[in-house]
Amino acid sequence: MPNNAYDLTRQTDDVVIVGGGLAGLFCALKLAPRPITVISAAPLGEGASTAWAQGGIAAAIGDEDSPESHAADTVAAGAGLVEEKIALDLAREAAARIEDLLRYGVPFDRDLEGRLALGREAAHSARRIVHVRGDMAGKAIIAALTEAVRRTPSIRIIEGLVAEALLTDDRGVTGLQLRSAADPAARPVIIASRAVVLATGGIGHLYAVTTNPTQANGLGLAIAARAGAAIADPEFVQFHPTAIMVGRDPAPLATEALRGEGATLINGKGERFMLGHHKLAELAPRDIVARGVFAEVQAGRGAFLDARDALGARFAERFPTVHASCMAAGIDAAAQPIPVAPAAHYHMGGIAVDERGRSSLEGLWAGGEVSSTGAHGANRLASNSLLEAVVYAARIAEDIAGSAIAAPAAPPPMLVVPRNGAMPALATKNLRTMMTSHVGVLRDGERLAEAVRSFAALERDTGNIALRNMATTALLVAASALTRRESRGAHCRIDHPLESPRARRTLTTLAAAREIAGHLSDQAHEEIAAPITA
Template identity: 60%
Template sequence: MAINLEAMRPQSWQGIDDIVIVGGGLAGLFCALKLAPRPVTVLAAAPIGQGASSAWAQGGIAAAMSPGDSFDKHLADTVAAGAGLVEEKVARLMISEGPDRIHDLLAYGVPFDRDLEGHLLLSREAAHSERRIVRVAGDKAGGAIMEALVAAVRRTPSIRVMEGYVVEELIAEGRFVSGVIARPDAGQSKKRVAFPARAVVLCSGGIGHLYQVTTNPAEARGTGLGMAARAGAVIADPEFVQYHPTAIDVGQDPAPLATEALRGDGATLVNRAGHRFMLDLHPDAELAPRDIVARGVFAEVVAGRGAFLDCTKAIGRDFATHFSTVYASCMAAGIDPVTQGIPVVPAVHYHMGGVAVDADGRTSLDGLWAAGEVTSSGVHGANRLASNSLLEAVVFAGRIADSIKGMLPESTLYEWPTSAGENDDLVTVEDSAELKRLRQLMSAHAGVIRDEEGLKVLIRELAALDRARSRVRFSNICAAAKLIAVGALLRTESRGAHMRADHPLPVESQRHRTYLTLKTADRIIADIAG
């Protein structure tokens, strides 16, 4: 039964578009704005800007904009961090478009930090050779960017925002995606709604909530990756899961983050004895690539020596002014970072893997584009360079808008939404017992350090969970987890964020990207699980 849209339609709305964007984070909103004045609908499970990892980003956006910097330097740093797997042509394209996207964000009202002469203030983060991080009030970039974009979207009449719609499936006919199916009322409705579309843009975020310790919001459950895989999309590099080295270890889920900018400004990592352990592991110490720092912190924690971020000398009494978000998180947990070390632990932070896309955000399925953390464009390789994630989101969201305008120049109007049936698979606030078990298994066997035995245990357990819980959303979640596990099993080397205890060195013959389909992964799982 068709829903009467007139009561929900703004007075300026001139029809129903044929472009649907899944997700109300940075990539989704930026793409919608870049498509204007072409009509577009954004489907978001929560109010736009909420439940998105972008809003939690502290550091900022990397862009080569200072007099001493260059695109070549930024690319060299990106390639070095990516451990041999960066698609250099795509990364150069992203980096070269970065300054223009910063100016776009300024035009949308993002209040990036400036000096007294009005120049952008740039900070440095780990593995960057120059100060090129454009930030807001020290550690508030993500929230400030999202606030400005939300305001811009709400005043743009061509963008129809439908909040509280949990997208559960892609409508696919062979290789062609022709819409999505969503559950209204923040997933509490038994009714499901079909949204036909000629173009679907998937901007659904990452996979952090598949693990027990993560800095990501609970919405980052890999459902977009899973639904794309279940529709037949090719998935790239799923084994590369980046841990942030310095999540604040106070038992919260998600874990609050101590931004890398603190180390960029001179904070050090010490164990309980006061030993600065990163000096033993890398010439850049605390500013080494994230995978190396994460493993260093992990080793101290596992050994019982603990790991602490010491900001007392480098930041000191300026902490509350320059890093108010981290300061508030620490004080709420009874830690005064001005005088005390901050207990830290590695936490899942970003997925370099995802739906394989080209330089214009096109997936292997016709009619489906994707941007943001749900994708793998090759620009991060095996290990993302700090603050390149927000850069990737805005650059590729803008390129998707241009691609759609070029490929679908004329709008075709549909009378939708329409009913897609009913079931009682309602969204719950708390993790189900099955999801709790999955998160435990992923942390235990596909975490900072993996090995063949543990990955095979994980694969068998995931297969059993998938058989026992035949619900659409959990199948999406489980599909994402299975792809990560199989990718990690197949890569019998250590590279970037992927560390195999049984294969501790990189192998030259494996210096290539991974491409998987769910069908292939399931065949491998069947051989292992029996």
């Protein structure tokens, strides 16, 4: 059971995992019976993007499929930046991780013969997605793992605390500075550990239109970057093409599996517009579909997901989560098209990690969406995210299990940090709005430069540590997007529409992003001063 009353200031923990989603819980279970502390801002299993995942897990377990084919699809979707060995190893480990999840009680769908039922999603060359009741995989996986974690005596759960800073010395990580999620004005507390696993999720809630929960605001990436960790590919943000536009924040998601089952995308005139964008039409890679949907919305024609012919009366049974979201908004998806638009959904970038999940900081591992492994390149293949989370969670557990980790002699000192309190509503809204308008589906140098200057100033000047961490991650994304002068995968520059033949993955730091912002500020000052001194 949760032990929130434990005196953290006197505890030195062997391994601390931050995050109650798939990567964090799976890693904790794999480390048992080693003593573990799991820290979750929300009640365990809530506030994690995993629980919202309507797709499934990609695994080449069909008779006519292979890990090599799965890896080839992953490489193709990643627009030239996928690490091919990483993709192949990921695909080869998929079957074993599915077996793990089955042992933990995940009720994956089965066919009439009792075999795992396999669905197909965009850019996959075969049916290889395992689901739960069509669109409930994430919820079912989190429920099963949460129950397993609560039954494991070696795992201590601390709920309601937010990690606001990573503490280090010249040897590496020494612990975390935490604060109450319910009372952000409360005094921070310290937990000491020389083995920290960040599994804090993605950055979707930095955007005004997103499918992600509130907790997915780039916190883990920010605290790692502020401690000096290397960050990889932060400019690559995947926008899901079919968020349901009914005025909710976050926006409900219309899973890609709907299009896999034959649902089509139409505009307000009833035209199937994706036929003119890609030979795979609705099943094209997500970045292409997102831009197609965005173009229709921007042109004022609107975009709609039409499942009437493909599913009709079977919609509610096959996709209960989407059906419920639509009905709550007064939309009967069996009889009418669903209004959709692109929304920030998944971050291909994150804390740079190696094949064991190790970051550039000694004692810091990262798994799940907060990390960047090289498996996704510039555009994640559908349903590879949950697979990557479990594969790397298992690898991290194996790496830590084989490591000799010395406990800190005493809790590390608290950082001198800005005061904290309730998140400034207007500043937060402005940041999210600028991310959507300036660092969104379509980008250009002028707007990106404006965003970099704005986020750098906010990161430097704000007196709220939570807002500062949001600005830190926003700055990293915007600065790297400005630096990448090409269009590739999910990163689309209208002023640089072609791919560069010399492109490679981004590896950067917060110091480098600040330097870019400094150069922009110097240029702005020179432009202002020039007419006066001429």
